[in-house]
Amino acid sequence: ETGVTQTPRHLVMGMTNKKSLKCEQHLGHNAMYWYKQSAKKPLELMFVYSLEERVENNSVPSRFSPECPNSSHLFLHLHTLQPEDSALYLCASSQGSGGIYEQYFGPGTRLTVT
Amino acid sequence: GIQVEQSPPDLILQEGANSTLRCNFSDSVNNLQWFHQNPWGQLINLFYIPSGTKQNGRLSATTVATERYSLLYISSSQTTDSGVYFCAGGEETSGSRLTFGEGTQLTVNP
Numbered sequence: 001e002t003g004v005t006q007t008p009r010h011l012v013m014g015m016t017n018k019k020s021l022k023c024e025q026h027l028g029h030n031a032m033y034w035y036k037q038s039a040k041k042p043l044e045l046m047f048v049y050s051l052e053e054r055v056e057n058n059s060v061p062s063r064f065s066p067e068c069p070n071s072s073h074l075f076l077h078l079h080t081l082q083p084e085d086s087a088l089y090l091c092a093s094s095q096g097s098g099g100i101y102e103q104y105f106g107p108g109t110r111l112t113v114t
Numbered sequence: 115g116i117q118v119e120q121s122p123p124d125l126i127l128q129e130g131a132n133s134t135l136r137c138n139f140s141d142s143v144n145n146l147q148w149f150h151q152n153p154w155g156q157l158i159n160l161f162y163i164p165s166g167t168k169q170n171g172r173l174s175a176t177t178v179a180t181e182r183y184s185l186l187y188i189s190s191s192q193t194t195d196s197g198v199y200f201c202a203g204g205e206e207t208s209g210s211r212l213t214f215g216e217g218t219q220l221t222v223n224p
Binding site: 031033037041042043044045048053055088090092094096097098099100101102103104105107108110 | 118144145147149154155156157159162164200202204209210211212213214215216217
């Protein structure tokens with residue numbers, strides 16, 4: 001595997017389910033990001049994890065819970081989601097987060113909440 | 115935080131035509147990237163260009179940091195160029211964090 005991978009690519013879940021999205025980067029980077037892309041809206045940064053910082057967008061509901069066990073893996077745990085959470089969830093990585101580094105994106109997980 | 119404005123929002127071209135996409139920033143940025151999102155959602159890096167001009171095949175980009183804008187040029191467009199083009203920038207204090215524009219939806223017809 002090369003670059004940034006995400007699994008699953010598609011996910012349909014009910015509002016009472018618990019699921020997790022997984023992201024893995026094979027670039028030797030030290031920072032990882034979760035973005036949400038809703039229809040007709042720009043990408044919104046949800047979380048940043050790096051050796052330098054952990055940043056959370058305060059507008060992200062607590063039903064989204066990130067986990068970063070090491071610099072290569074990032075998870076997004078989902079529980080009791082709402083239909084408006086249906087979106088494309090994109091993971092990205094960069095060499096670091098405190099400096100200026102180019103970000104590379106995974107293919108995304110298309111989430112549908114029923 | 116900064117605001118990122120992209121224009122035009124939609125663009126329809128005939129194959130072979132040239133086009134210019136623009137990105138304006140509300141404040142100075144020192145981290146700027148252009149991406150192409152294909153129909154399957156994958157964001158593909160086009161340019162990392164906080165300033166200056168870069169070229170890659172039929173695509174080129176210019177950023178004028180002092181005037182807070184960037185341009186993406188597509189020459190001799192092909193149907194495979196269709197998709198959404200995003201620019202994203204980061205402020206000095208934001209490190210590598212990016213704020214995205216709303217994108218330009220490009221359709222190239224055969």
